[in-house]
Amino acid sequence: MDVGAVAAALEEARFDARQASRYEDLADDLRGPAELVEWERIAALLAAAGPGAVYDPDVDDVVQAELAADAAAPADAAAAADAAAAAAQEAELREAMRIAARADELQALRDPGTLDQIEPRHHGDEAVRDELTRRAGAYMQPDVDAWLARPLAAHRGHYADPATREGAAGLLHPPVLAHAALLAALTQLVACADVDQLPFAARLAIADSEDAGELAAFLTRAITPGSRA
Structure with a gap:
């Protein structure tokens, strides 16, 4: 994913979070906030990598650590x-x-x-x-x-x-x-x-x-x- 795709996903996650905040039945849903935090993390990674950077989960240490933990479970x-x-x-x-x-x-x-x-x-x-x-x-x-x-x-x-x-x-x-x-x-x-x-x-x-x-x-x-x- 390039910077544009990540930015679009981040904006969508922010929109979903704003919508959820308006409804009591969605206030306790932890999945939306977790997705927003993850997209913010990915966007920060690309910003730090510089122009032309592309996000690749195969070289994302956090993602790989989670996959390893899931495999070991x-x-x-x-x-x-x-x-x-x-x-x-x-x-x-x-x-x-x-x-x-x-x-x-x-x-x-x-x-x-x-x-x-x-x-x-x-x-x-x-x-x-x-x-x-x-x-x-x-x-x-x-x-x-x-x-x-x-x-x-x-x-x-x-x-x-x-x-x-x-x-x-x-x-x-x-x-x-x-x-x-x-x-x-x-x-x-x-x-x-x-x-x-x-x-x-x-x-x-x-x-x-x-x-x-x-x-x-x-x-x-x-x-x-x-x-x-």
Whole structure:
């Protein structure tokens, strides 16, 4: 483009900018002002180059830098995606290793029957229950389920946190939740009841978790002031 063509384009951009300033709906349009600034920059380049100068985007450092940035953007995005995927995979591996180590710790206590010496204390112990189940090749793990249900009912260990208890509802299996709900209701109903001394609640939850849950809900309504059983 020669000086005349650039001057014509600059004048058109100025005209568009004046028109846009008259309308509220065009006041926030950033494209017009940006085009005006760019044409002013190009006109200044030609003026500095002297008579007979012609604008060539191939030798415009600003344009070439923008093109290079645009070309690099997909590669940068791909690299960022790869890095994010690698980080996610590493985090998943670390979590799997943590679960395996915790499962080993609990199994070492299960073997001599001393699991009750500790209580759930880590976010993710629900996943450890699933790992122990996988290792045993059986769905039911009564001792581990009771180990989780009793602290959940009594709000002990990391289940002292309300948000953790709420999250457990989506992580634990129905028999565990029914067991915990029944224990919580029974200990409210009988002042001297202890969640660690009610083994029949576990048997009810294992036999029929749905009925056990309904019984827990009924007892809770019965002992809650203002509720109708």
